[in-house]
Amino acid sequence: AQSVAQPEDQVNVAEGNPLTVKCTYSVSGNPYLFWYVQYPNRGLQFLLKYITGDNLVKGSYGFEAEFNKSQTSFHLKKPSALVSDSALYFCAVRDREVLSGGYNKLIFGAGTRLAVHP
Amino acid sequence: NAGVTQTPKFRILKIGQSMTLQCTQDMNHNYMYWYRQDPGMGLKLIYYSVGAGITDKGEVPNGYNVSRSTTEDFPLRLELAAPSQTSVYFCASSPDRLFQETQYFGPGTRLLVL
Numbered sequence: 001a002q003s004v005a006q007p008e009d010q011v012n013v014a015e016g017n018p019l020t021v022k023c024t025y026s027v028s029g030n031p032y033l034f035w036y037v038q039y040p041n042r043g044l045q046f047l048l049k050y051i052t053g054d055n056l057v058k059g060s061y062g063f064e065a066e067f068n069k070s071q072t073s074f075h076l077k078k079p080s081a082l083v084s085d086s087a088l089y090f091c092a093v094r095d096r097e098v099l100s101g102g103y104n105k106l107i108f109g110a111g112t113r114l115a116v117h118p
Numbered sequence: 119n120a121g122v123t124q125t126p127k128f129r130i131l132k133i134g135q136s137m138t139l140q141c142t143q144d145m146n147h148n149y150m151y152w153y154r155q156d157p158g159m160g161l162k163l164i165y166y167s168v169g170a171g172i173t174d175k176g177e178v179p180n181g182y183n184v185s186r187s188t189t190e191d192f193p194l195r196l197e198l199a200a201p202s203q204t205s206v207y208f209c210a211s212s213p214d215r216l217f218q219e220t221q222y223f224g225p226g227t228r229l230l231v232l
C-alpha cells in the first residue's frame with residue numbers, strides 16, 4: 001500500500017535559520033509528491049509538487065523540496081525561516097490505486113507542526 | 119474571487135440528527151472533494167466529483183451522501199450523526215484532471231456530535 005510518513009510531530013526553528021520538514025514515502029513505481037500548508041483556522045494551501053524532472057522543486061513563499069529516490073524522501077526546506085511560516089505542514093503522495101470514478105486520491109501524512117520563534 | 123466557501127463554520131449535533139454542510143466554489147472548477155481531518159491524522163477523502171451530475175466514493179464514504187447539481191455547489195449530507203463523525207470537514211476543488219492535485223481548500227467546518 002502507498003503511504004507517506006512525517007516522522008516529526010513538531011519542528012522548532014529560530015527565525016532566520018534554515019528549516020527542514022521531513023517526509024518519506026512508500027509507493028510502487030514513480031511517485032507524485034506534494035506539500036501543503038495549513039495556517040491556523042484555514043484550509044490547506046498547495047505549496048509545491050514533484051512529478052518528474054529536477055530533484056529540487058521550488059514552490060510558494062520561498063519553500064523548496066528535494067526529491068531523493070534512493071532515500072525515498074521528499075523533505076521540505078527553506079533557507080531562512082520567518083515567524084509567519086509557523087503552521088501545520090502536510091506531505092502527500094498520489095495513490096496508485098484508481099477509485100471507481102477514475103481518480104487517484106491523495107494520501108496525506110499526519111502533518112508536522114512548524115514553530116518559528118523570534 | 120471568493121474561492122471555496124463553506125458553511126457553517128461550526129456546528130454541534132446530537133446523535134441521530136442530520137445536517138448538510140455547504141460548499142461553493144466560484145473558480146469554475148470541475149473537480150470537487152470532501153475530506154475529513156481528525157486530530158493527529160492526515161486528511162481522508164469522503165467523496166469527490168469530476169463534474170456536475172457525477173459523484174463517486176472516496177475512502178471513507180459511510181454515513182455520508184453528496185450531490186452535484188451544479189458546477190459551483192457540492193453539499194455533504196450527514197443523515198444520522200454519530201460521535202465518530204466528530205471532525206473537521208474540508209471541501210476542496212481543482213480545475214481538471216491534469217491539475218487535480220493542485221487543490222484549493224475552503225476554511226473548514228468543525229462538527230461536534232454529542
